[in-house]
Amino acid sequence: MSDSKRLLKQSMSTPHTRRRFLKTSAAGGAALMAPTLIPASALGQDGAVAPSERIVFGGIGIGNRGSFDLRMLLREPEVQFVALCDPQKGRVEAAKKLVDARYDNHDCQLYHDIRVFLAERNDIDAVLSTTGDRWHALAAIMAMRAGKDVYSEKPSCMTIKEGRAVVETAERYGRIYQTGTQRLSEANFTFANELLRTGKLGKVHTVYAHIAPWDAAEMSYDWRPEEPLPPKEECDWDHWLGPCPWRPYNSEYVKGGWRGFYDFHTSCIGEWGTHTFAQCQVAMGMQNTAALEYGYVNNPYGEGMVTVFENGVKMILTRDMEKKMLKGSCAVRYEGDEGWVTVGDGYEKPEVSSPALLENFDKVVNEYMERTGRPMNHWRNYVDCIKNRKHCVADEKVMHYSMATVHAANICMWLKRDMKYDPKKEEFINDPEANRLCSRAMREPWII
Amino acid sequence: MSLSATRIAALTAVSAAEGEAALIAVIESKDSSRKEIADACRELARVGTKKSVKPLAALLGSAEHSHMARYGLETIADSSVDSALRSALSELKGLQRIGVIGSLGVRKDGKAVKALAGLLSDSYPVTVQAAARALGSIGGSGASKALLSALGETSGQNQLAVSEGLFRCAEGFAASGDSKQAKAIYAKLASASEFKQVERAAKAAM
Numbered sequence: 001m002s003d004s005k006r007l008l009k010q011s012m013s014t015p016h017t018r019r020r021f022l023k024t025s026a027a028g029g030a031a032l033m034a035p036t037l038i039p040a041s042a043l044g045q046d047g048a049v050a051p052s053e054r055i056v057f058g059g060i061g062i063g064n065r066g067s068f069d070l071r072m073l074l075r076e077p078e079v080q081f082v083a084l085c086d087p088q089k090g091r092v093e094a095a096k097k098l099v100d101a102r103y104d105n106h107d108c109q110l111y112h113d114i115r116v117f118l119a120e121r122n123d124i125d126a127v128l129s130t131t132g133d134r135w136h137a138l139a140a141i142m143a144m145r146a147g148k149d150v151y152s153e154k155p156s157c158m159t160i161k162e163g164r165a166v167v168e169t170a171e172r173y174g175r176i177y178q179t180g181t182q183r184l185s186e187a188n189f190t191f192a193n194e195l196l197r198t199g200k201l202g203k204v205h206t207v208y209a210h211i212a213p214w215d216a217a218e219m220s221y222d223w224r225p226e227e228p229l230p231p232k233e234e235c236d237w238d239h240w241l242g243p244c245p246w247r248p249y250n251s252e253y254v255k256g257g258w259r260g261f262y263d264f265h266t267s268c269i270g271e272w273g274t275h276t277f278a279q280c281q282v283a284m285g286m287q288n289t290a291a292l293e294y295g296y297v298n299n300p301y302g303e304g305m306v307t308v309f310e311n312g313v314k315m316i317l318t319r320d321m322e323k324k325m326l327k328g329s330c331a332v333r334y335e336g337d338e339g340w341v342t343v344g345d346g347y348e349k350p351e352v353s354s355p356a357l358l359e360n361f362d363k364v365v366n367e368y369m370e371r372t373g374r375p376m377n378h379w380r381n382y383v384d385c386i387k388n389r390k391h392c393v394a395d396e397k398v399m400h401y402s403m404a405t406v407h408a409a410n411i412c413m414w415l416k417r418d419m420k421y422d423p424k425k426e427e428f429i430n431d432p433e434a435n436r437l438c439s440r441a442m443r444e445p446w447i448i
Numbered sequence: 449m450s451l452s453a454t455r456i457a458a459l460t461a462v463s464a465a466e467g468e469a470a471l472i473a474v475i476e477s478k479d480s481s482r483k484e485i486a487d488a489c490r491e492l493a494r495v496g497t498k499k500s501v502k503p504l505a506a507l508l509g510s511a512e513h514s515h516m517a518r519y520g521l522e523t524i525a526d527s528s529v530d531s532a533l534r535s536a537l538s539e540l541k542g543l544q545r546i547g548v549i550g551s552l553g554v555r556k557d558g559k560a561v562k563a564l565a566g567l568l569s570d571s572y573p574v575t576v577q578a579a580a581r582a583l584g585s586i587g588g589s590g591a592s593k594a595l596l597s598a599l600g601e602t603s604g605q606n607q608l609a610v611s612e613g614l615f616r617c618a619e620g621f622a623a624s625g626d627s628k629q630a631k632a633i634y635a636k637l638a639s640a641s642e643f644k645q646v647e648r649a650a651k652a653a654m
Contacts, residue, residue: 147645447550
């Protein structure tokens, strides 16, 4: 038996030594099930939060972005991180420093293999998963099967089928799921969404969604030049690749240089469309569907692609910021027959067609928070939902349907033709070739 | 043939048949590199037909190419893919067999149920788990019967995978209107699982 097979067998037959299950709380009519809550007498907190309120967390794949998410979650008083998992030793040790510094101890446990991590740590209620894109769906599914709630960075799936599998798993096990489209929990973006939702812009006919101004829609199949494999305990390359096709090791990949490659990335459209499509779809009330029509554009980026939703509204992809008067990043613009609003990162306040629209900014945002119970803090929303078992603002369906629009737009660009998509059947209409791009065989043994 | 040449050959061929033929030539050539074969398999996932099945299936036993062979095969609608995968299932061991098990599940091949059910008692845990999930994806009475039998015979991660398979079966029954079979599975899961998340999910679904 090879080392990898022995490790695998050992991993999968690990006994469950720390199983702690607790009671199910009332779910307030929701189908989602309660987290496991453990006494926190050994956790060294200041007593501000009762032990029964503590939520035990683990982290998966905490890198640069993950460290930001980790810091945000460490601010929440109920959150207690106890373990981290990553096939890269340097990354996981750096993340451990953040956790240990927060609790002023050295207790955070480290894991190399997600299967061992999930099988052994039955004390963990919820995870933060911030792997590279290729692992997002699989890690979330594995964690939810293990009974964990999941905060997964975006984009949360590599294919439409993966997104569907995340939805099915979350529903099957009653897990809370939040994807990292944090602008859904920011006041400026929320205000813009509320203007649209409440009819202040009149009948909305067009929305613009910012796509990333780097990379292209066309993806590369290239391999970087082969470099010697690092020691497995430093970086497990096979594990890093996970469900993706094998390719030779190159250190640039594990430093973050995986964008632009078909096997690892969802293009300039997915990079920011994950955020902006979700913004637009939630604003329009189209969060449980995907765009029906996709118009191919003959440029490398998808610039100007017109997509159409069942409400007749056009969502236009753009990276041409000046032309559409967009600033910052991940900007959106909503145009109705009575006004418009534009917002992006870095706006002091949204830009609007009439100053009167901004007069009730605070009131609008406050009323949104009161109506939905959702704070202007994405990570806090996740923690709240773990406790109250309500759906997060960027739950599995918001993720899946906005990503379905992302994937369909990508496929439209790759096949260079107009397309129609049926969001109910989750397939392209009369286009078997496009439907064949809705899934990818996963590399053994990483099979959903 | 280089990456770009492979891709260009497929995309700009006068006919789809010519593109497919060029890709098959790449995967059959002893001179092709691992990357060239991987790229060709990826393209065949998009354009391959029955003609590609035999050349792709010939790679299923290769440690280097097995995954990409499945990558090409999984999306080909022809039933000869299922036959090829079933044949490989009986011949392969280890990781390559686990991959084939997964692909049979993705393709929901009802004719594979008996063989997959036999793997629920395999000595290699990852094989058991893959077979359990694949049976769940295939669904139906045969699959659910095998999984229900395995539920009490397994523990730990194997039982968790068997439970996952049973959830998938139950959801399939419910979707087809057979709530009786679905509820029976949920009842069994609620009472027999060692995992609280399974018990809670089953009770919620009942």
